[in-house]
Amino acid sequence: MPRTAERLDEKIRARNIRIILDVATEVFSRKGFDGTRIAEIAELSKLPKANIYYYFSSKQEIYSTIIAHLIAGWDDALSKLRADRDPADALRDYVRAKLEYTRGNPRESRLFASEIIQGARFLSESDRAHMRAATDKYVAVLDQWMQEGRMVTINARHFFIMLWGATQFYSDFEPLACDALHRKTISAEDYHVAAETIVNSIVGGVIPSCSTDKLL
Amino acid sequence: MPRTAERLDEKIRARNIRIILDVATEVFSRKGFDGTRIAEIAELSKLPKANIYYYFSSKQEIYSTIIAHLIAGWDDALSKLRADRDPADALRDYVRAKLEYTRGNPRESRLFASEIIQGARFLSESDRAHMRAATDKYVAVLDQWMQEGRMVTINARHFFIMLWGATQFYSDFEPLACDALHRKTISAEDYHVAAETIVNSIVGGVIPSCSTDKLL
DNA sequence: ATGTAACCTGACCAAGTCGTCAATTTTTAG
DNA sequence: CTAAAAATTGACGACTTGGTCAGGTTACAT
Known part of the structure; x- marks a missing residue:
């Protein structure tokens, strides 16, 4: 048979x-x-x-x-970032999508974090190349926004790292997040507030409507 | 003897x-x-x-x-946040100190991250209580800044999580950071740019000088 | 020199490790 | 039904694990 x-x-x-x-x-x-x-x-x-x-x-x-x-599951959130969209809207959707993914797939997220902490020994070169390419692609989107004056000029690569780190935290380091929030578990509402906080902080500082280019 | x-x-x-x-x-x-x-x-x-x-x-x-x-090494960076300081200056020093610590102690940082990912099984209750208290203390500082109108109103606990996640990333997930930055290793200069990027993004969005409270 | 406390270590143990395999049972196609 | 393919499984082997211990060596105060 x-x-x-x-x-x-x-x-x-x-x-x-x-x-x-x-x-x-x-x-x-x-x-x-x-x-x-x-x-x-x-x-x-x-x-x-x-x-x-x-x-x-x-x-x-x-x-x-x-x-x-x-690895196949990572691209979805990034797909929210398209150069023709409004930067603030796109970044908000990105942060929300990223948090939504990590909330729905905490074990996968944690496993990936664990693999990286341990030195990325089993992450294939093709997988890493794929992720590098994805990063480059969306860095280009941010750079275009900056050139068009729709976004404050910052280092897009570090900016992505910041977003990645902030969003990963809730599932990867859940015990710490629970302590910091005085929670036994992180609820959907907490994830919602997390997204709002991240977006309110970051977008407000990145969008030139408040022209803080030379604040420092 | x-x-x-x-x-x-x-x-x-x-x-x-x-x-x-x-x-x-x-x-x-x-x-x-x-x-x-x-x-x-x-x-x-x-x-x-x-x-x-x-x-x-x-x-x-x-x-x-x-x-x-x-655990004893964590408090130093947070000590930069004092209510009588200028919020922007204090946050900038905090981010810098946090990145400096993680750069100088990558193994400790990684070990702590590993312990949390694995469920914080060996983190004593007193250690966790200490960290909760430290968080609460500095959340109060941020809340005071908000009450005084020196800072946009956001959720201070999520804000700390964001900063923590963003700063931890460079040592804990170094292979990813290297890929994202197209580096073989993360240099001191990279850490400097990281601090600038985080501060420029976050402070700009948090400080009411640009009044983005109701941007969204 | 000598006694003693600190330090060192090869050999060992019971339990657990990954992975194998031959024999058996279950499932399925015709 | 039957035959074969797929799935199951207990037992096993070579090796590694955390931890022990008896007997050794070194360092030092007197």
Whole structure:
């Protein structure tokens, strides 16, 4: 049955792979690559350890699969930044989209952060090139806004780093965010206020309507 | 020799403990608690593994010692924020001090980030309470500035999170920062531009001199 | 010199690590 | 049904883990 049986074959296969990757994402995001034991993934998956190795040939293959998969999810928020849009609107949508993504995918976000902290050992060169290209593309959008006088002249690359860092914080460093906000958990409303605060602070300082170019 | 020999005894002791903690900080910051093997700490320390256990009774004791030690280093940057200062000056000094600290202590910064990502399992309640209190204290300073009309009304807690996230990024996620900036390493000059960019963006949006309160 | 406290360390242990494999059970196509 | 493909699994091996310990060496006060 090489062809016709694909549907149900894939159902069992797909289901188990999904469960394994789902659980592995959680564990890897908490323990990092070296700290993760596949026995723990097996337990939480309710599968015997050997069954994990039926679907994946090694711990690194599981890890790399997850990394490759989540890279694909990063571009959406950045797509809000188009040169023909109003800078303030575009940046507001970007910050909101970025926070929305990190809120909806905290484990993926944390796993990525963990991978970077550990030296980006398993982030492929093509993935990094992809991210560099994406950054360059949107840096160009900001630079165009600056040339058109629609935005204060700043270093666009550092500006992106600032936005990235500010938005990542809520899921990656959730315990700290909870402490800072006096919360047990970060609610959707908190994410909303976060977006408002970031946007009100940053956009107000970036948009030339208040001409703070030479404030310092 | 219970008293008189303390100097040289302490020299050997202090030196080895320093080396161990120094190496352990690097390894822990890269691998996290679970991923770190004390055999690796021993190798990099050029000490036999058993000698590590002569000075520390367990892996967790080494880890907790480092955590407790670095908590003490956080307050300095925040001390720049005093209510009687000019908000713009104070925030600028704060951002600079924070970036300077993270630049000079990247391993500690990374280790702390790693600990938080992994769920803050070894961050003591007293340490967390200390950090909460420090946040509250400086949130009050910002709130006072807002009441006095010296600062736009925003959520001070989210504002601190934004600053924290933006400044941590350069050391914690150095590979990403390098990619974004097209650098092999982040130089002192890059840190300087980072501070300028953050300050120019944020202060400009926060200081009411440009009255952007109702921009959105 | 000598005694003693501090320091050092090779060898060891029980438990856990990743990954393998042969044997079995389940699923599916025809 | 049957046969084969897919999925499952307990047991296992080679190695590594955190941690121990007995017996050694070094440093120093007297």
